Amino acid sequence: MARLGKEYKEGEVIFRQGETGDCMFVIQTGEVEALAESDGKELRLRTMGPNDFFGEMALFEKDVRTATIRATKPTRVLTIDKKNFLGGIHEDPSLAYRMVQTMSHRIRDLTDRLARYEENE
Amino acid sequence: MSKAENQWLAFAEEQDGQEGLAHALQNGSRIAVIGAGPAGSMFSYFLLSMAEEVGLDVNVNMFEPRSFCHRGPAGCNHCGGIVSESLVQRLATEGIRLPYDVVQRAIESYTLHMDVGDVEIATPLLEKRIAAIYRGNGPKQSEKLDTHSFDGYLLELAQEKGATLIPKLVSDARRTGERMSVRCADGTGDDYDLLVIATGVNSRLMEMMEAESHEFTRPDRTKTFICEFHLGCELIQETFGPSMHVFLLDIPRLEFAALIPKGDYVTLVLLGDHIDEELMERFFSSPEVRNCFPGSVIPPHVCHCYPRINTREARPVYGDRLVMIGDSGATRLFKDGIGAAYRTAKAAAKTVVFHGVDAGSFKEHYAPLCRKISNDNKVGKLVFSVASLVQKARFARRGVLRMTAREQQSTKGERRMSGVLWDLFSGSASYTNVLLRTLHPAYIGSLVWNLVAGNMPRRSKGNGHAASDEGDHVQH
Numbered sequence: 172m173a174r175l176g177k178e179y180k181e182g183e184v185i186f187r188q189g190e191t192g193d194c195m196f197v198i199q200t201g202e203v204e205a206l207a208e209s210d211g212k213e214l215r216l217r218t219m220g221p222n223d224f225f226g227e228m229a230l231f232e233k234d235v236r237t238a239t240i241r242a243t244k245p246t247r248v249l250t251i252d253k254k255n256f257l258g259g260i261h262e263d264p265s266l267a268y269r270m271v272q273t274m275s276h277r278i279r280d281l282t283d284r285l286a287r288y289e290e291n292e
Numbered sequence: 293m294s295k296a297e298n299q300w301l302a303f304a305e306e307q308d309g310q311e312g313l314a315h316a317l318q319n320g321s322r323i324a325v326i327g328a329g330p331a332g333s334m335f336s337y338f339l340l341s342m343a344e345e346v347g348l349d350v351n352v353n354m355f356e357p358r359s360f361c362h363r364g365p366a367g368c369n370h371c372g373g374i375v376s377e378s379l380v381q382r383l384a385t386e387g388i389r390l391p392y393d394v395v396q397r398a399i400e401s402y403t404l405h406m407d408v409g410d411v412e413i414a415t416p417l418l419e420k421r422i423a424a425i426y427r428g429n430g431p432k433q434s435e436k437l438d439t440h441s442f443d444g445y446l447l448e449l450a451q452e453k454g455a456t457l458i459p460k461l462v463s464d465a466r467r468t469g470e471r472m473s474v475r476c477a478d479g480t481g482d483d484y485d486l487l488v489i490a491t492g493v494n495s496r497l498m499e500m501m502e503a504e505s506h507e508f509t510r511p512d513r514t515k516t517f518i519c520e521f522h523l524g525c526e527l528i529q530e531t532f533g534p535s536m537h538v539f540l541l542d543i544p545r546l547e548f549a550a551l552i553p554k555g556d557y558v559t560l561v562l563l564g565d566h567i568d569e570e571l572m573e574r575f576f577s578s579p580e581v582r583n584c585f586p587g588s589v590i591p592p593h594v595c596h597c598y599p600r601i602n603t604r605e606a607r608p609v610y611g612d613r614l615v616m617i618g619d620s621g622a623t624r625l626f627k628d629g630i631g632a633a634y635r636t637a638k639a640a641a642k643t644v645v646f647h648g649v650d651a652g653s654f655k656e657h658y659a660p661l662c663r664k665i666s667n668d669n670k671v672g673k674l675v676f677s678v679a680s681l682v683q684k685a686r687f688a689r690r691g692v693l694r695m696t697a698r699e700q701q702s703t704k705g706e707r708r709m710s711g712v713l714w715d716l717f718s719g720s721a722s723y724t725n726v727l728l729r730t731l732h733p734a735y736i737g738s739l740v741w742n743l744v745a746g747n748m749p750r751r752s753k754g755n756g757h758a759a760s761d762e763g764d765h766v767q768h
Contacts, residue, residue: 172392172393172394172395172396172439172555173392173395173396173397173398173420173534174392174395174398174420175380175389175390175395175398175420175421175423176419176420176421177417177418177419177420197384197385197389199384199389200392221389222387222389224385249380249381249384249389249419249421250381250417250419250421251381251384251385252381255377255378255381255382255720256381256385259378259381259382259385262635262661263635263638263639263642265342265638265642266382266385266386269385269386269387270385
């Protein structure tokens with residue numbers, strides 16, 4: 172019996188903020204954290220576990236990665252190619268449904284956090 | 293539109309009395325899915341997921357007499373057992389990840405064996421993204437292991453979404469008035485608002501439907517051969533590694549042959565034009581095959597079957613309140629049958645939930661995908677014809693080997709031949725895509741150069757004699 176994807180050790184960085192990329196990742200096992208780096212400081216944005224995905228912005232934008240992703244446990248992730256994903260969406264737009272749903276949750280979460288931050292200011 | 297398709301639609305319209313009327317599912321609608329292989333389970337899973345999203349409450353009954361927890365033919369749907377790279381990615385995007393106990397071995401390379409040498413083609417990202425799986429719970433004589441069958445796992449997902457499994461053999465399915473009637477071998481039965489045929493091509497139900505209907509032609513089929521060799525996990529890791537071994541041999545009627553390592557067993561798959569004893573004898577006696585096994589001795593196989601595969605889609609693949617998915621409808625030629633099951637199952641589920649269950653809805657929203665698969669298969673036949681020419685021409689095999697080996701040794705440049713072979717063996721890209729890439733001037737230029745260079749007599753430095761490149765073994 173075996174596992175698919177690529178393995179990362181605890182503390183290992185999967186990609187760094189500012190790097191270019193053309194794929195996204197789906198967590199098979201383990202856990203990762205998304206970190207925003209600024210002035211040498213790290214701000215943890217969220218943690219993600221099995222079936223969660225990250226790096227999806229690279230599929231739609233030609234910009235650099237907006238956060239660093241680091242494994243907080245031994246983690247296995249599966250890479251989703253831009254070509255395969257966009258080809259799949261072309262044939263079946265509903266393939267993006269789960270991603271849109273997750274991105275919607277993330278916007279809601281960020282909006283709540285921004286509102287709380289402005290209240291505290 | 294074919295004559296058969298016209299007749300089928302005319303029948304549907306006569307039943308309705310109203311041309312073009314779309315029948316939509318309603319709360320409480322009942323759906324019968326015959327066959328709980330990947331196509332049936334994925335259809336049920338996606339249908340129930342989408343119905344939940346739009347607030348539709350429907351009942352799905354899945355008819356499957358086979359228990360996937362059994363070893364050997366009793367629990368197996370007879371297939372090589374490869375989940376392609378593209379399907380692994382799509383399932384992961386859908387939120388379906390293959391568990392540890394379903395994946396028997398994660399494949400990370402293909403090793404191409406020819407009489408002029410062999411070459412290992414690594415996965416483009418050096419990542420394990422191809423899954424070798426069992427459709428049942430392992431070969432006939434295997435020891436009971438704590439593994440999970442692929443089909444069983446998908447069935448569980450469908451059941452978790454709310455599908456009901458009816459472990460009975462369906463003996464008859466036909467139209468009765470405006471509904472579809474399903475009768476089981478034990479005499480029980482019921483009427484449904486939609487009938488989904490996902491039995492594969494090796495079913496008596498398809499045979500019966502064809503015999504009783506002038507409008508329906510079941511898929512064209514050809515016989516294949518699949519068997520399992522017991523070697524033990526450690527020996528397999530030592531000799532086969534995490535690599536699928538494919539063969540390009542000059543054996544008439546053989547289109548594709550592969551050895552797929554899994555747990556304690558290696559699965560052999562022979563695809564072509566009616567695989568028979570003579571062809572198998574030639575295959576097993578070839579040194580390229582024998583040399584893959586420890587001590588060049590091929591052990592006796594512990595489980596084997598001669599399943600038929602779909603080589604041309606059913607005609608038509610839909611009717612009023614009726615749709616055929618997976619191998620029962622349209623599938624890819626020789627490769628990625630599970631991927632085609634996923635695509636047809638999801639397209640049918642979307643049609644049913646968002647458009648209707650009438651023939652017109654299937655014609656507009658489901659049939660285009662089947663046509664796309666069918667047209668790509670026509671290109672696939674051309675691609676396999678070219679591959680057959682390479683199989684027959686030794687100078688061509690030398691050129692292909694040289695070009696692939698050079699690409700695998702180099703860290704720079706585009707790996708054009710490696711990519712083409714990878715996608716051809718793995719079924720990760722459409723045949724049309726593969727063909728178009730072989731028409732690229734850079735591919736043609738590089739192939740011509742390698743054909744020339746690979747067939748030039750080589751002079752050894754020591755004595756000036758021409759050296760043969762026979763038996764080149766290029767691995768990375």
